[in-house]
Each structure stands twice: as C-alpha cells, then as structure tokens.
Amino acid sequence: MASDSSSASSSSDEEEESAGQKPNVDVNINSIDNSLDAIENQLSSIALNTPIDERTLPSTDYHQEPVSEIDDGSSRESASEMRRNSIGESSSSRGSGLWRNNLGVEVEVEPEADGELSSPSSSGYAGERGSSSSPTSACGTDVVRELRDNGSSIGDDGVVPLDPSQTQWIRGKQHADEDDGSISWRKRKKHFFVLSHSGKPIYSRYGDEHKLAGFSATLQAIISFVENGGDRVKLVRAGNHQVVFLVKGPIYLVCISCTEEPYESLRGQLELLYGQMILILTRSIDKCFEKNSKFDMTPLLGGTDAVFSSLIHSFSWNPATFLHAYTCLPLAYTTRQTASAILQDVADTGVLFAILMCKNKVISLVGLQKASLHPDDMLLLANFVITSESFSPICLPRYNSMAFLYAYVHYLDVDTIQIEAVLAKSNVLNEVERSLSEGGMRIEDLPVDPSANSGSLFHLTHRKTPTNGTVTGVGGPAGLWHFIYRSIYLDQYVSSEFASPISHPHQQKRLYRAYQRLYASMHDKGVGPHKTQFRRDENYVLLCWVTQDFELYAAFDPLADKGVAIRICNRVCQWVKDVENEIFLLGATPFSW
Amino acid sequence: MASRRRMLLKVIILGDSGVGKTSLMNQYVNRKFSNQYKATIGADFLTKEIQFEDRLFTLQIWDTAGQERFQSLGVAFYRGADCCVLVHDVNVMKSFESLSNWREEFLIQASPSDPENFPFVVLGNKIDVDGGNSRVVSEKKAKAWCASKGNIPYFETSAKEGFNVEAAFECIAKNALKNEPEEEMYIPDTIDVARERQQKSSGCEC
Numbered sequence: 001m002a003s004d005s006s007s008a009s010s011s012s013d014e015e016e017e018s019a020g021q022k023p024n025v026d027v028n029i030n031s032i033d034n035s036l037d038a039i040e041n042q043l044s045s046i047a048l049n050t051p052i053d054e055r056t057l058p059s060t061d062y063h064q065e066p067v068s069e070i071d072d073g074s075s076r077e078s079a080s081e082m083r084r085n086s087i088g089e090s091s092s093s094r095g096s097g098l099w100r101n102n103l104g105v106e107v108e109v110e111p112e113a114d115g116e117l118s119s120p121s122s123s124g125y126a127g128e129r130g131s132s133s134s135p136t137s138a139c140g141t142d143v144v145r146e147l148r149d150n151g152s153s154i155g156d157d158g159v160v161p162l163d164p165s166q167t168q169w170i171r172g173k174q175h176a177d178e179d180d181g182s183i184s185w186r187k188r189k190k191h192f193f194v195l196s197h198s199g200k201p202i203y204s205r206y207g208d209e210h211k212l213a214g215f216s217a218t219l220q221a222i223i224s225f226v227e228n229g230g231d232r233v234k235l236v237r238a239g240n241h242q243v244v245f246l247v248k249g250p251i252y253l254v255c256i257s258c259t260e261e262p263y264e265s266l267r268g269q270l271e272l273l274y275g276q277m278i279l280i281l282t283r284s285i286d287k288c289f290e291k292n293s294k295f296d297m298t299p300l301l302g303g304t305d306a307v308f309s310s311l312i313h314s315f316s317w318n319p320a321t322f323l324h325a326y327t328c329l330p331l332a333y334t335t336r337q338t339a340s341a342i343l344q345d346v347a348d349t350g351v352l353f354a355i356l357m358c359k360n361k362v363i364s365l366v367g368l369q370k371a372s373l374h375p376d377d378m379l380l381l382a383n384f385v386i387t388s389e390s391f392s393p394i395c396l397p398r399y400n401s402m403a404f405l406y407a408y409v410h411y412l413d414v415d416t417i418q419i420e421a422v423l424a425k426s427n428v429l430n431e432v433e434r435s436l437s438e439g440g441m442r443i444e445d446l447p448v449d450p451s452a453n454s455g456s457l458f459h460l461t462h463r464k465t466p467t468n469g470t471v472t473g474v475g476g477p478a479g480l481w482h483f484i485y486r487s488i489y490l491d492q493y494v495s496s497e498f499a500s501p502i503s504h505p506h507q508q509k510r511l512y513r514a515y516q517r518l519y520a521s522m523h524d525k526g527v528g529p530h531k532t533q534f535r536r537d538e539n540y541v542l543l544c545w546v547t548q549d550f551e552l553y554a555a556f557d558p559l560a561d562k563g564v565a566i567r568i569c570n571r572v573c574q575w576v577k578d579v580e581n582e583i584f585l586l587g588a589t590p591f592s593w
Numbered sequence: 594m595a596s597r598r599r600m601l602l603k604v605i606i607l608g609d610s611g612v613g614k615t616s617l618m619n620q621y622v623n624r625k626f627s628n629q630y631k632a633t634i635g636a637d638f639l640t641k642e643i644q645f646e647d648r649l650f651t652l653q654i655w656d657t658a659g660q661e662r663f664q665s666l667g668v669a670f671y672r673g674a675d676c677c678v679l680v681h682d683v684n685v686m687k688s689f690e691s692l693s694n695w696r697e698e699f700l701i702q703a704s705p706s707d708p709e710n711f712p713f714v715v716l717g718n719k720i721d722v723d724g725g726n727s728r729v730v731s732e733k734k735a736k737a738w739c740a741s742k743g744n745i746p747y748f749e750t751s752a753k754e755g756f757n758v759e760a761a762f763e764c765i766a767k768n769a770l771k772n773e774p775e776e777e778m779y780i781p782d783t784i785d786v787a788r789e790r791q792q793k794s795s796g797c798e799c
C-alpha cells in the first residue's frame with residue numbers, strides 16, 4: 001500500500017498535473033496597459049489558453065517537457081526536509097521535546113505565563129518531556145516520516161482511503177525552480193499567490209517567489225488600477241480560468257484556477273490561506289506595513305511552506321474547508337466522556353482549551369472559552385500543528401486576530417506515559433485505534449429501521465473491514481454511495497466512509513468537488529436559500545436537503561430513483577440522530593459568532 | 594554557505610517619455626537594445642537577480658510611461674519602493690528640467706518615511722548621440738542639480754552602447770540597500786486569558 005498511496009497522491013491531485021495546451025508565449029505577461037482591454041489581454045495571457053481536462057487529453061500530445069519535469073519533487077523534498085530539520089534544531093534549543101507518535105494529537109492552548117496565571121500544567125509537561133523524549137534534533141523530519149508511515153499503514157487497512165491528503169503536503173513547496181516563464185508553471189491548474197500592497201511577492205504555491213517578482217508586480221498593478229477607480233476587483237474570468245482576488249489590508253491574495261470550482265469556494269480558500277498566515281504571524285503585521293510599506297514579511301514565514309502546501313492540499317479533500325464545521329472521530333459515548341474528563345483536568349489548570357485530535361478529527365475538546373473556538377480556527381490549527389514544534393506561538397484569527405496564544409502540541413500513542421497513561425488505562429487510545437481501523441458510518445450498515453437498532457455504531461462486535469480496492473458491492477441501499485451530514489447547531493459534520501463505488505482517490509476528489517459546488521449553490525446569497533436540491537448527471541444523483549438544524553448532502557448511483565433516494569435520506573438522518581452521541585461532540589455550548 | 598536571506602528591491606524608473614527608460618532597463622536586464630521606439634503604456638515590469646557582497650538580491654524594476662495621461666497608477670504604483678531612478682536625455686533640455694517634477698511627484702505619491710534620505714539615482718542618457726555634439730545638458734549642470742538635492746549619485750549612460758548601465762544599476766542596488774531600515778520590530782501582543790475572561794469573551798472579533 002505504500003506505493004499505492006504515493007501513486008494515489010500524485011495522480012489524485014489534479015492541480016499537480018498539466019492542463020495540456022500550448023501557452024501563448026508571445027504575450028508579455030509582465031506589463032499592464034491602461035485600457036481595460038489590455039488588462040483582459042493580460043489576464044488571458046496569465047491564464048493561458050483553454051485548459052483541457054488532462055484525463056481526456058494527454059498533455060504529451062502537445063509537447064514533451066512536462067511529464068518528466070513535473071514529478072521530480074524528490075530532490076527538493078530533501079531540501080525542504082533539511083529546512084525543517086533546522087526548525088527542529090531551534091526547537092530543541094528551547095528545551096522542549098516533541099513526541100512524535102501519531103495516534104492522537106493533543107493541543108493545549110494557553111495564555112502566556114504571566115503573573116497569577118502561570119500555566120502550571122503545560123510548562124510542567126514541557127519539562128518532563130524534554131528529558132524523556134528522544135533526541136529532538138531530527139524531530140522535524142521524524143514527524144514527517146512517521147506521519148507518512150501512518151498514512152500508508154492506515155491505508156493498509158483500507159479504512160481511510162481518503163489518504164492522498166497525508167503524503168502530499170509533506171514535501172513542502174514543489175517545483176520551486178519554476179517561474180512565470182516556465183511552460184510547466186503556466187500549465188498548473190491552480191495557483192495561489194500572496195503579495196504585499198507594494199507588489200512584492202510573499203508566497204507562491206509553485207515557483208520561486210523572487211523569480212515571480214515581475215508577475216507579482218503585475219497582479220499588484222491590476223488590483224491597484226481597479227482600486228484607483230474606486231472599485232474592487234473580485235473575479236476575472238479568462239477562458240476557463242478564474243482569477244480570484246482578495247484584499248486584506250496590506251496583503252493581497254490571488255488564486256488562478258481552471259478547476260471550475262465556484263467563485264465562492266475559491267474565495268473561501270483564499271480566506272483560509274490568509275487565516276493560516278495570521279495564525280502564524282497575527283494581524284500585527286498590518287502595523288509593520290503601516291510603519292514601513294517596504295516591509296518584507298517573507299523572513300517571518302520562513303520554513304512554513306509545508307503548512308501552506310498542506311492547507312492548499314486540504315482544499316481538495318477536506319470538507320471542513322468549505323463546510324465551516326469540524327468533524328469528530330466516531331467513538332462510543334463513554335469513551336469520549338472519559339477522554340473529556342481527562343482533558344478537563346488539563347483544562348482546569350488555566351489553559352484556554354484543550355483538544356484531543358486524531359488527524360483532522362476531534363476526539364474531545366474542553367475549555368472555558370470553548371465558545372470562542374471557530375471551526376475554521378480548528379482547521380487552521382490542526383493543519384499547523386502537523387508540522388509544528390511542541391510549544392509554539394499561534395494566533396487564532398477568529399478568536400483574536402491581533403494576539404498570540406501559546407499552543408502546546410503533543411503527539412500520543414499507546415506506549416507513552418503521563419496523560420497517555422491515563423488515556424491508555426481507560427482504553428481511550430485503543431478505542432481510537434479501533435475506530436480508525438473499523439471506520440465510522442458505513443453506508444452498507446444503514447439500518448432499515450434505524451430506531452429499532454441499538455443506536456450505536458459499535459454494537460457490532462465483528463464488523464468486516466472492507467477489502468481495499470476491490471469492488472465488493474455497489475454501496476448502500478438504493479444506490480446510496482456517500483453522504484455528509486452537517487449539524488448547524490453543533491458546527492460539526494459527519495461524513496460516511498467511502499464505499500466501493502468511490503474508492504479511488506479520483507472519484508473521491510470528484511465527489512468532493514461536487515459537494516463543494518452543491519454547498520456553494522445552496523448558499524448562494526443571490527438566489528436565496530434553497531431547501532432541497534436534486535440533480536442528476538452522468539456521475540451521480542446528488543441530493544441536498546437543508547433545514548434549520550442540519551444540512552444533508554448525499555450522493556447516489558446515477559440511476560437511483562428520486563423517490564427512493566429521498567426516503568433513504570430520511571433514513572440517514574434518522575440514523576445520524578440515533579448515533580449522534582457517538583459521532584458528535586455533544587454538550588458543547590454552541591459557538592457564538 | 595551561511596548566506597543571509599534574499600532581498601527583493603523595488604526600483605522605479607521615472608522620466609519624460611523618450612529619454613530611454615525602457616531601453617536602459619532592457620539593456621540592463623536583457624543586454625539588448627532596439628532602435629525602435631515603442632511607447633510604454635502604463636507600466637512594465639522586469640526582474641533581475643544580482644549578487645552583491647555575497648548576498649542575493651532580486652531587483653524588481655518598475656518601468657513607467659512618462660506621459661502625463663498615464664499616471665493613474667498613482668500611490669499604489671510607488672508604494673514600497675526601495676529606490677527611484679530619474680532619467681533624462683542629455684540632448685533634450687526639457688527632459689532635464691522635468692527631473693524636479695518627477696522627484697517631487699515621487700515623494701508625494703510614495704511618501705517615504707524619510708524623504709530627505711530616500712535613495713534616488715539620476716541617469717543622463719543617450720550620451721552616444723551624434724558623438725556628443727548635440728548635447729545640451731552638461732555633466733557639470735547635472736551634477737550641480739544632484740548635489741543640490743542631497744548628493745544624488747549621477748551617471749552618464751548610453752543604453753544603446755551599454756555604456757555605464759551596469760555600473761548605474763549596481764549603484765541603484767547599493768543605494769536601495771543603504772536605505773534598508775533597521776529590521777522592523779515585529780512584536781505582536783499575547784492574550785491575557787485571565788483578563789479576557791473577565792471581559793466575557795470580548796476578544797472575539799467576528
């Protein structure tokens with residue numbers, strides 16, 4: 001499966017691949033003209049020509065260079081690992097170690113030790129950890145390696161097929177040698193840029209920021225030109241490309257994409273990208289720009305490439321990025337309560353909150369200020385800690401975008417001690433492992449009469465683990481393939497496991513994009529709120545149902561009968577309600593924003 | 594190699610139209626010269642990487658159009674510039690007389706934190722024309738003006754022959770650097786949770 005997962009990761013990330021058209025090399029992309037016509041020309045030259053789905057049209061028909069050029073991330077991978085290695089070294093000099101186990105991630109966020117509030121718990125832990133942990137100098141790379149192992153071993157069980165996510169980001173920035181003159185660069189399906197209001201590049205998903213300085217200046221000129229007319233540029237369409245702009249004070253964010261994602265989704269992704277930047281630096285950077293418009297923030301972001309590539313990658317697999325909700329690891333109610341009780345002890349020591357997570361799934365979350373933790377912040381935090389040191393300053397943009405908190409991050413597994421001992425004794429970690437290997441809600445298990453059941457996902461002692469990759473069935477009843485249920489009140493969602501009709505990462509990504517579109521169309525302010533939507537295309541029947549309490553997104557076999565599908569959706573909702581104390585974190589006060 | 598971080602320098606080139614701004618930039622970046630005159634419309638951007646005192650720099654060069662009617666990029670255009678290059682044609686008196694206006698225009702629009710010491714460089718271009726016989730702005734005159742504006746470095750160049758262009762841009766980079774301010778202190782606040790609690794979650798900014 002190791003090789004399986006790596007091939008999956010490269011092939012499933014469509015943006016990685018080229019769109020296969022000859023770029024229009026004649027147009028000088030680094031110049032801007034005063035007339036709007038010229039700006040349009042600009043954009044179409046930035047955006048190149050009509051992109052063509054690379055699956056239907058092999059790019060090799062047109063030219064030879066990209067294929068070999070596009071997958072040589074290995075040399076740069078080692079370079080980025082080296083960079084992160086040095087982060088590891090600096091963290092070790094702070095004397096706090098990082099336990100690099102992968103079962104759960106515990107994050108405590110606490111105020112700065114200050115006066116009466118001396119945050120006893122975490123500083124104490126940090127000390128013990130420093131002495132008991134393995135040599136920290138290599139921790140950056142170790143984390144990377146272990147997570148990678150983790151990804152493939154879970155893949156082995158076939159339970160988390162959605163795993164293209166887990167290896168890709170690790171490489172950090174890819175194709176760093178490209179610039180806007182490279183044909184391969186021009187063919188990337190989705191670019192992200194961050195630049196300052198003076199036109200200096202801050203971040204680019206692909207290519208070297210400095211080499212893209214001219215391109216960056218062009219973007220700034222376009223934005224300022226429109227701004228000068230008292231207007232704001234939000235979206236420019238050029239052929240199949242969309243250029244989406246987001247201005248956040250002195251920071252400009254731009255996405256150029258031919259993925260056909262809705263504008264609202266792309267814009268949401270830019271918001272998250274900005275949020276991630278704020279999580280790392282806080283909005284105090286605005287002040288630096290105010291004082292000195294030449295301010296260069298790239299040094300402050302040094303070594304964070306992996307965080308951004310990981311986030312950008314999650315835009316194509318993690319529903320939390322557009323649902324604005326988080327998801328929990330399915331667990332027996334008592335297990336989660338046990339975990340919460342243990343975390344509560346931690347939280348009582350003066351931290352803002354404590355979360356126990358498994359990858360991007362929450363096991364438990366406690367804390368006085370729970371109400372202030374926005375799901376987007378959780379997403380950004382989880383994305384950040386994957387690559388972070390054990391004790392690091394972070395900002396939660398939705399909590400307070402101007403200031404830092406300190407996050408204590410600790411990786412746990414069954415063999416380790418302290419908190420974990422308590423967790424292990426109480427069987428929480430074993431249960432977590434079991435949930436990971438057995439999966440949560442499987443559509444094959446959708447009860448005929450949900451309420452008649454025990455109301456538990458875990459009463460079945462011997463649930464079959466699906467055999468990976470082999471088509472054993474056609475999904476759930478009546479052609480149900482998949483669903484996502486989002487509880488509006490809880491700000492949480494649950495997603496069914498992927499059944500065989502969508503076992504391939506390509507299929508999963510396509511479904512993800514379909515949900516994303518569905519979500520955007522259901523939330524389109526111009527059209528007004530929809531209650532239900534039923535659409536059939538060659539790939540699926542998609543059904544969406546929005547009420548005051550929940551949103552249900554379901555995918556069926558394209559031949560599914562409408563009436564039956566609606567009945568199945570009712571059953572799914574009932575099922576979710578029956579097992580809600582295992583799939584959701586209940587009892588949390590509703591988030592207050 | 595214990596190299597310090599790379600730096601990006603934003604350089605803006607100003608001057609009347611036809612004095613050779615675009616040509617100078619092309620000569621410097623691409624080592625090319627064309628006799629064809631093609632008016633720059635709006636702005637043009639070129640970049641060049643240079644090594645200087647074992648540091649790597651990227652010059653982000655913003656070429657402008659001299660024509661008054663194309664000045665609409667305004668503030669946004671000049672913002673965050675590290676150096677401003679003023680160009681005149683030594684064969685055209687009017688282009689020299691405009692330098693003051695260009696300088697002022699820049700200082701107003703860019704409003705740099707320390708205008709007195711903002712790095713300018715003046716280039717007297719096209720010294721090759723007619724073997725220097727049609728020249729109307731003498732080196733002495735140009736230097737006197739530069740001295741009066743706080744000792745602005747002055748170079749005589751020919752974009753056509755490539756004369757002095759490299760040296761001029763090296764000085765531009767050097768000056769941009771000299772003006773590099775003490776690294777901006779970046780000290781964000783930390784949250785005092787105890788106080789926040791008393792204020793009943795007023796910390797939420799949404």
Ligand SMILES: Nc1nc2c(ncn2[C@@H]2O[C@H](COP(=O)(O)OP(=O)(O)O)[C@@H](O)[C@H]2O)c(=O)[nH]1
Pocket residue numbers: 608609610611612613614615616617627628629630631632633659718719720721722750751752753754
């Ligand atoms: N002989 C000569 N001609 C030059 C020189 N620099 C520019 N030119 C010519 O002057 C004209 C205007 O140059 P250009 O760079 O477009 O000026 P700009 O409007 O300031 O950008 C063009 O025809 C150039 O070929 C130079 O150093 N010597």
Ligand SMILES: [Mg+2]
Pocket residue numbers: 614615616631632633656657658
């Ligand atoms: Mg010009």
